[in-house]
Amino acid sequence: MTLSKLLFGTAGIPNSTIKKGNPIEGVKRIHQLGLDCMQLEFSHGVRMKEETSSGLRRASYQLGIPLTSHGPYYINLNAREQDKIDSSVERIIQTAKVSDMCGAESMTFHAAFYMKDSPYDVFDLVEKSLNxxxxxxxxxxxxxxxxxxLTGKTSQFGSLDELLGLAKSVPSCWPCLDFSHLYARTNECNSYSEFMEILNRIEAEIGHSALEKMHIHLSGVSSNSKGDLKHMNLDESNFNWRDLMRAFKDKDCGGHVISAGPNLEIDALKMKNYYHSL
Ligand SMILES: [Zn+2]
Incomplete structure (x- = not known):
């Protein structure tokens, strides 16, 4: 028997939810679909009524559907102006507060843009803010x-090296691994052996527990030399998600796999079914 368990869910409310825009209905729909978890998307701001967050916490607990969250896009811990850095810090804290009220245990965000600065300087600044x-x-x-x-554009802070570095130095920091972004960013990492290499590296650098509680984003992706262009449905792109599922299985990974392509729950179910068929 394995201890770790990989959970599959959607980035936001499933498309087939009848009452659109209601995250509590989204959690119920996840349950009906036979999926395992859901990510709250605060992409355009972190506002939620108290009755919604307490209702979400209840539905999540009662139906056994854990939640993760994604902070606003408008975050840049390396902004030119100090007040923009300050408001980015506040947005992350606000996301944490609301996510915590909903019962989410893991939250992700895009930390910064390089703004043509040295990646080492940006790392120091992001590390300082995270502390x-x-x-x-x-x-x-x-x-x-x-x-x-793990971001998809080469202009964005968030390479695998940077995330592992942060995870080593900030205790509550762990990577959110977007393997589609990694593929778009590097034009590599699309084979079973490369996936295994990455998982082995994570294990060696930040410990086996990192593999037991992963937070993963996956979708199809198209890219050019600057990284990702757009998220697509899994089978419309050549992203090798099936071998990635094999690697997860072989490394006994656990945690949340969030489907982030346009057809959300269809791809989440496709991954879940394939993973369990292995
Ligand atoms: Zn994201």
Whole structure:
């Protein structure tokens, strides 16, 4: 018997949810579909009525559907102006507060843009902000995994190296691994052996527990030399998701796999069914 368990869900409310825009109905729909988890998308701002967050927490608990979350796009911990950095910190903290009220244990966000700066300087700045955020969340008694995302564009901070570096130095920080972004960003990492190499590296650098509680984003993807252009349905792109599922199985990975392509639940179910057929 394996201890770890891989859960499959959608980035936001499933498309087939009848009451669009209602995340509680989304959780119920996830349950009906036979999926396992759902990600709350706060892409355009973190606002939620208290009755919605408490209802979400209840539905998630009662139906056994854990939640993750995604912070607003408008975050840049390497902005030119200090007030923009400050408001990025506030947006991350606000995302953590609301996610925590909903019962989510893991939240992801796009940490920064390089703005043509040296990646080392950007790393230091992001690390500093994450330390501040971690300290403030501890004072608020909020326990949530901070997961900067592996980003798809070469102009965005968030390479695999950078995320592993942050995870080593900030205790509540873990990577959000977007393997489609990794493929778009590097034009590599699309074979079973490369997937295994990445998982082995994560295990060696930040420990086996990182593989037991992964936060993963997956979709089809198209890219050019600057990285990802658009998210697509899995089978419309040549992203080798089936071999990735094999690698997850062989490394006994656990955690959340979030389907982020246009047809959300269809691809989530496709991945789940394939994974369980292995
Ligand atoms: Zn994202």
């Amino acid at each position: 501040v955020i971690e300290e403030r969340l501890a004072r608020l008694d909020i326990d949530i995994e901070l997961r900067p995302e």
